[in-house]
Amino acid sequence: SQQGEEDPQALSIQEGENATMNCSYKTSINNLQWYRQNSGRGLVHLILIRSNEREKHSGRLRVTLDTSKKSSSLLITASRAADTASYFCATELNSGNTPLVFGKGTRLSVIA
Amino acid sequence: GAGVSQSPRYKVAKRGQDVALRCDPISGHVSLFWYQQALGQGPEFLTYFQNEAQLDKSGLPSDRFFAERPEGSVSTLKIQRTQQEDSAVYLCASSLTGGAGYTFGSGTRLTVV
Numbered sequence: 001s002q003q004g005e006e007d008p009q010a011l012s013i014q015e016g017e018n019a020t021m022n023c024s025y026k027t028s029i030n031n032l033q034w035y036r037q038n039s040g041r042g043l044v045h046l047i048l049i050r051s052n053e054r055e056k057h058s059g060r061l062r063v064t065l066d067t068s069k070k071s072s073s074l075l076i077t078a079s080r081a082a083d084t085a086s087y088f089c090a091t092e093l094n095s096g097n098t099p100l101v102f103g104k105g106t107r108l109s110v111i112a
Numbered sequence: 113g114a115g116v117s118q119s120p121r122y123k124v125a126k127r128g129q130d131v132a133l134r135c136d137p138i139s140g141h142v143s144l145f146w147y148q149q150a151l152g153q154g155p156e157f158l159t160y161f162q163n164e165a166q167l168d169k170s171g172l173p174s175d176r177f178f179a180e181r182p183e184g185s186v187s188t189l190k191i192q193r194t195q196q197e198d199s200a201v202y203l204c205a206s207s208l209t210g211g212a213g214y215t216f217g218s219g220t221r222l223t224v225v
Contacts, residue, residue: 022143042116042118042218043155043205084224088155100158103154104152104153
């Protein structure tokens with residue numbers, strides 16, 4: 001079963017705009033991770049935010065975590081056509097000995 | 113190697129055939145996971161190894177699925193008597209320790225006809 005739910009399921013924006021994707025989950029977690037998947041490829045780890053963190057940045061990526069609402073958001077600023085991919089959130093219940101639980105993903109299309 | 117390597121990249125199997133999917137994790141990575149990803153869905157957990165020990169196989173959908181990692185490095189996922197519903201991408205991921213993100217392979221796309 002999948003714990004995370006991403007919202008929206010699909011998002012289409014113009015190059016240069018910001019893209020925001022949301023993720024909700026059901027149980028307490030150790031950390032939440034965001035992954036990117038290009039069509040037909042494996043997943044690439046983007047960023048990890050721990051349960052005691054509220055916000056994290058990496059380049060054009062900004063992730064927030066609200067454990068009281070059991071939700072996270074991924075913001076991609078100044079999007080590029082190369083950002084076109086599916087984005088998944090995944091929760092890790094404990095550090096290292098439990099599997100990641102993925103949502104269904106958001107399919108982002110960035111139009112040049 | 114530099115990344116997680118999976119082979120074959122694509123596999124077409126006739127219904128009822130047995131298949132074996134291979135995963136070469138990053139050298140020294142302790143944790144190894146297998147996931148199944150159906151078209152348009154997120155990956156779903158199948159099984160987890162820590163070194164050679166299979167610590168969790170609760171995600172394996174039936175007793176036709178079997179995984180091993182005998183020497184704590186390369187892992188094989190075997191599916192016996194394949195069915196059409198087994199068609200999916202099978203992803204392998206490894207990490208040195210947990211809580212730091214995982215490196216995924218490119219997956220094996222299995223099509224059962």
